[in-house]
Amino acid sequence: MSGLTIFIDEGGDSGVRDGLRFHHTRHEWFSVGAYVVRSDTADLTVQVRDDLMAAANVTQTPDLHYYKLKPDRRQQVCALLGKKSARAFCLLSHKTNVRNYYNAKLGKFDAQRFFNWCSRLLIERIMEFAEHDAKQRGVPIAPATFIFSENKGHDYDHMRAYFENLNFQNRHSKMHLKPKRWISDFLDVDRVASQPHHSLAGLQLADVIASAFLQGANSNAKNHDIGPATSLRGIMGKDAAGRIANCGLTLWPLPSQGPIPEDARSMFEAFGYGF
Numbered sequence: 001m002s003g004l005t006i007f008i009d010e011g012g013d014s015g016v017r018d019g020l021r022f023h024h025t026r027h028e029w030f031s032v033g034a035y036v037v038r039s040d041t042a043d044l045t046v047q048v049r050d051d052l053m054a055a056a057n058v059t060q061t062p063d064l065h066y067y068k069l070k071p072d073r074r075q076q077v078c079a080l081l082g083k084k085s086a087r088a089f090c091l092l093s094h095k096t097n098v099r100n101y102y103n104a105k106l107g108k109f110d111a112q113r114f115f116n117w118c119s120r121l122l123i124e125r126i127m128e129f130a131e132h133d134a135k136q137r138g139v140p141i142a143p144a145t146f147i148f149s150e151n152k153g154h155d156y157d158h159m160r161a162y163f164e165n166l167n168f169q170n171r172h173s174k175m176h177l178k179p180k181r182w183i184s185d186f187l188d189v190d191r192v193a194s195q196p197h198h199s200l201a202g203l204q205l206a207d208v209i210a211s212a213f214l215q216g217a218n219s220n221a222k223n224h225d226i227g228p229a230t231s232l233r234g235i236m237g238k239d240a241a242g243r244i245a246n247c248g249l250t251l252w253p254l255p256s257q258g259p260i261p262e263d264a265r266s267m268f269e270a271f272g273y274g275f
Helices: 039-055 071-081 111-137 156-171 201-217 262-270
Strands: 004-011 029-038 087-094 145-149 192-195 249-252
Touching: 004 039, 004 111, 004 201, 029 039, 029 111, 029 201, 039 071, 039 201, 071 201, 087 111, 087 201, 111 156, 111 249, 145 201, 156 192, 201 262
Parallel strands: 004 145, 087 249, 145 192
Antiparallel strands: 004 029, 029 087
């Protein structure tokens, strides 16, 4: 039985201690994106990456970087990726709403805690999708393989310890913060790894997802464009009711928890969010 392999990358800066210095700037947003495939097809990510690079006429580098692509190539790459056999997920956090956030159990957010939290929210939605997918196929849910794009600013041992603590809480029905869905057997911390971006094609595809949605949310950036992100609609994860909002695409804080700039709303509205 094949489980899922989940490639995860981020877009933007996970720092949350900048106060109002970056308020209403292109640094307002942070994204975490995932490219999800069945593990027995994970090797095909190389061909998918190569297809995208050929379509974008990328010949000077062996790996794919979204931010290096010209605007029309970004649209082309996402339109092609949106037709592949995979699922995409993205969590977008409007950082202006969480600066100076304090939680009695978690303490004050720093970059590591913020990254852990955003990754948790993303994984909760992937768990929800995976559970429904397994039921639809009539098979038990299997442990997944998680591969994060390596960022020297993150402590992945700290992240694994955080996930293991969530597993412990879940197994003892004492989760301090109620999840959308948490399945301890789906996330085995021994199957959570980090690798350099250039080493795995799947991480480069996750970069496309995280970066396209960051570009679509960042209404203050000069290159703001929702076209590439909306071109990924065909592979976005859906919940049991067929909704992309709050599953394949997640906005945090929720619209009810903090103001979202009006210019940034159109992309979320395109995927089913209301404001």
